Amino acid sequence: MQIGLFIPCLVDQFFPQAGLAVARILKRLGHSVEYPAEQTCCGQPAFNAGVRSEAAALAKRFIQVFDRFEAVVAPSGSCVAMVRNFYPELLDLAPHSSFITRVFEFSEFLVDRLNVTDLGATFNERVTYHDSCHLLRELRVREQPRQLLRAVKGLDFVELNDGPTCCGFGGVFSVKFPEVSTVMGEDKVAAIERTGARYVVASDCGCLMHIGGLLTRRDSKVRPIHLAELLGGAP
Amino acid sequence: MMHTPVLEEQRRATLARALNLALDKRRQSVAEFPDWEAMRQRAHDIRAGALDRLDEYLNQFERAAAANGIRVVRVATAEEACLYVVAIAKRIGVTTAVKSKSMVTEEIHLNRALETEGIRAMETDLGEYIAQLCGQPPFHLTAPIVHLSRDEVGRILADKLGVPFTNDPTQLTLIARDAMRREFLTARLGISGANFCVAETGSLVLVTNEGNGRMCTTLPAKEGPRVHVAITGIEKVVPALKDVAHLLRLLARSGSGMRLTAYTTLINGPRKRAAGEETTGPDEVHVLLLDNGRRAMLRDPHLREALCCIRCGACSNTCPVYHRIGGHAYQSVYNGPIGSVWSAALWDTEQAATLPFVSSLCGACADICPVKIDIHHALLWQRKLAADRGYTPRWQRLVWWAWRVAMSHPALYGFGSIVARRLFSPAILNRLGKPWTETRDLPPLARKSFHEMWKEEAPK
Numbered sequence: 001m002q003i004g005l006f007i008p009c010l011v012d013q014f015f016p017q018a019g020l021a022v023a024r025i026l027k028r029l030g031h032s033v034e035y036p037a038e039q040t041c042c043g044q045p046a047f048n049a050g051v052r053s054e055a056a057a058l059a060k061r062f063i064q065v066f067d068r069f070e071a072v073v074a075p076s077g078s079c080v081a082m083v084r085n086f087y088p089e090l091l092d093l094a095p096h097s098s099f100i101t102r103v104f105e106f107s108e109f110l111v112d113r114l115n116v117t118d119l120g121a122t123f124n125e126r127v128t129y130h131d132s133c134h135l136l137r138e139l140r141v142r143e144q145p146r147q148l149l150r151a152v153k154g155l156d157f158v159e160l161n162d163g164p165t166c167c168g169f170g171g172v173f174s175v176k177f178p179e180v181s182t183v184m185g186e187d188k189v190a191a192i193e194r195t196g197a198r199y200v201v202a203s204d205c206g207c208l209m210h211i212g213g214l215l216t217r218r219d220s221k222v223r224p225i226h227l228a229e230l231l232g233g234a235p
Numbered sequence: 236m237m238h239t240p241v242l243e244e245q246r247r248a249t250l251a252r253a254l255n256l257a258l259d260k261r262r263q264s265v266a267e268f269p270d271w272e273a274m275r276q277r278a279h280d281i282r283a284g285a286l287d288r289l290d291e292y293l294n295q296f297e298r299a300a301a302a303n304g305i306r307v308v309r310v311a312t313a314e315e316a317c318l319y320v321v322a323i324a325k326r327i328g329v330t331t332a333v334k335s336k337s338m339v340t341e342e343i344h345l346n347r348a349l350e351t352e353g354i355r356a357m358e359t360d361l362g363e364y365i366a367q368l369c370g371q372p373p374f375h376l377t378a379p380i381v382h383l384s385r386d387e388v389g390r391i392l393a394d395k396l397g398v399p400f401t402n403d404p405t406q407l408t409l410i411a412r413d414a415m416r417r418e419f420l421t422a423r424l425g426i427s428g429a430n431f432c433v434a435e436t437g438s439l440v441l442v443t444n445e446g447n448g449r450m451c452t453t454l455p456a457k458e459g460p461r462v463h464v465a466i467t468g469i470e471k472v473v474p475a476l477k478d479v480a481h482l483l484r485l486l487a488r489s490g491s492g493m494r495l496t497a498y499t500t501l502i503n504g505p506r507k508r509a510a511g512e513e514t515t516g517p518d519e520v521h522v523l524l525l526d527n528g529r530r531a532m533l534r535d536p537h538l539r540e541a542l543c544c545i546r547c548g549a550c551s552n553t554c555p556v557y558h559r560i561g562g563h564a565y566q567s568v569y570n571g572p573i574g575s576v577w578s579a580a581l582w583d584t585e586q587a588a589t590l591p592f593v594s595s596l597c598g599a600c601a602d603i604c605p606v607k608i609d610i611h612h613a614l615l616w617q618r619k620l621a622a623d624r625g626y627t628p629r630w631q632r633l634v635w636w637a638w639r640v641a642m643s644h645p646a647l648y649g650f651g652s653i654v655a656r657r658l659f660s661p662a663i664l665n666r667l668g669k670p671w672t673e674t675r676d677l678p679p680l681a682r683k684s685f686h687e688m689w690k691e692e693a694p695k
């Protein structure tokens with residue numbers, strides 16, 4: 001399959017390893033992976049700020065960049081939700097336009113589209129999983145990352161019994177309302193620590209950045225890691 | 236920007252205990268229905284269907300209610316509604332009114348309007364009564380003092396009523412009942428909201444847990460004319476009683492986890508006066524159907540859905556932001572997720588326009604809503620309206636414009652990314668990143684961006 005790699009801004013700037021892991025895994029499964037270098041942002045930050053005309057300009061651009069691929073895969077539930085759930089409203093597209101239905105989040109692409117759950121990875125650690133809100137509630141992806149994690153040899157999976165509730169990132173929300181966002185994040189981190197896990201896995205770098213920023217601030221031993229990176233054999 | 240303080244830790248814990256208890260009970264009572272999802276859809280369809288043919292159902296309700304002897308009055312604004320109630324109070328010569336809990340009367344600030352005319356409105360819902368005693372607005376759509384501990388309630392009653400302190404819930408209830416009973420027995424003006432108006436029968440449906448709703452609407456006073464005024468929004472009309480039966484199955488379960496509220500009251504008109512017919516009940520029943528911005532919501536396809544709300548409060552119970560900031564932080568009668576949508580729709584003020592931004596857009600509200608309102612999508616739409624109306628400061632618009640220009644030119648974005656990498660050490664990044672970094676670290680920028688790494692990776 002001819003796959004276009006969609007690397008959201010946060011992955012590009014802070015977590016490039018997660019992007020590389022996605023590319024390597026997909027290549028290993030025999031697909032051709034291309035990273036269109038002219039890609040930038042899907043437009044979500046402006047959309048969430050209510051500035052829809054700026055968001056629409058980037059959304060149109062996004063479709064031009066990625067339209068030629070059979071499938072577009074991104075290591076982010078949030079950015080894929082932007083494309084799949086909000087582009088139709090933003091650009092007046094049909095909700096099942098052929099472009100929209102070709103854009104996938106990494107874990108749902110592996111499990112639902114490629115029918116792969118076991119990537120042959122080994123990870124000898126206790127791990128918990130944070131459901132990022134947009135992946136869970138916009139894309140309704142809940143089981144796929146868990147299936148992928150459970151197939152990892154040596155991995156001791158524990159559920160994070162906290163709802164699932166938001167980590168408090170919320171994009172611009174975390175900047176506009178830092179106190180509220182922090183308290184939400186601190187409760188999340190406390191729940192993570194209660195599991196005794198050494199790693200917290202998520203499928204969105206926004207959550208990982210927020211949770212990670214609180215973990216390091218309190219010198220926690222828990223490390224945040226993107227699902228793709230864990231499956232790709234890191235760290 | 237609105238300053239949104241987080242509740243202090245003790246208050247957060249008190250609130251979380253109460254809200255989580257409601258959520259736990261909700262989970263249990265919802266589990267009794269394997270087809271809960273289908274029930275939500277049906278509830279949505281009932282409400283949305285009623286809104287689709289709103290005028291038809293309102294007219295039908297009006298005719299049926301009139302046939303029962305109820306006076307139905309359409310009021311366009313809060314002011315009009317308040318004037319109407321004041322006029323009744325003056326006509327029948329009362330200086331006290333007893334009130335059942337009603338968010339619409341909060342919306343129109345009826346108590347204040349009555350007070351300026353020398354009429355005391357006494358809240359008789361226990362929570363609302365205590366909130367009124369300490370001069371606070373309701374903290375939550377359905378639970379006005381959900382944030383107070385019983386110790387605090389005990390102190391408020393001791394302080395305001397001069398009774399000995401107790402924190403025993405039964406004793407506290409008895410104290411409040413004592414204070415209210417005297418008023419109930421002599422009141423001649425009763426004010427309530429209505430949870431539903433039934434078009435088919437012209438009935439008002441009122442759900443309460445303390446029986447105070449019935450006291451306020453039957454008015455057992457022996458002397459003088461007695462009047463019940465119900466004030467509700469035009470959106471509360473439903474076609475038939477069978478629709479009410481369905482919605483009631485979801486309403487209390489969603490809000491408090493109870494199967495039904497303790498009292499479900501159907502009001503079908505004033506006391507029938509023919510000899511031997513009815514000995515209790517008011518001489519007149521008036522229903523005010525309030526617009527106050529609802530028709531404008533109806534015209535906007537994105538806000539229309541929000542009119543489906545049956546005011547269960549579940550979205551506040553589950554909202555991680557509400558849990559941390561509490562109801563008063565919204566500084567609006569309608570608070571929490573759906574309250575933010577409503578507030579921004581009803582009031583064209585900067586404060587109200589800010590509320591849709593006080594959300595991480597996690598979507599937990601939409602998942603719990605018994606009538607399936609896409610609450611967080613409505614919040615997103617309200618953010619757009621806020622920007623369109625000019626509530627987004629000019630400098631922010633400029634930032635978004637510059638951001639879009641940079642993102643439209645990959646070379647510019649790439650150049651910025653390389654420059655940032657050279658200039659911003661983690662220490663500088665942490666300084667630049669305030670206020671984010673006051674409580675959280677920012678990860679270091681990767682040594683190479685993905686974009687740069689891919690150039691080396693691609694040939695492999």
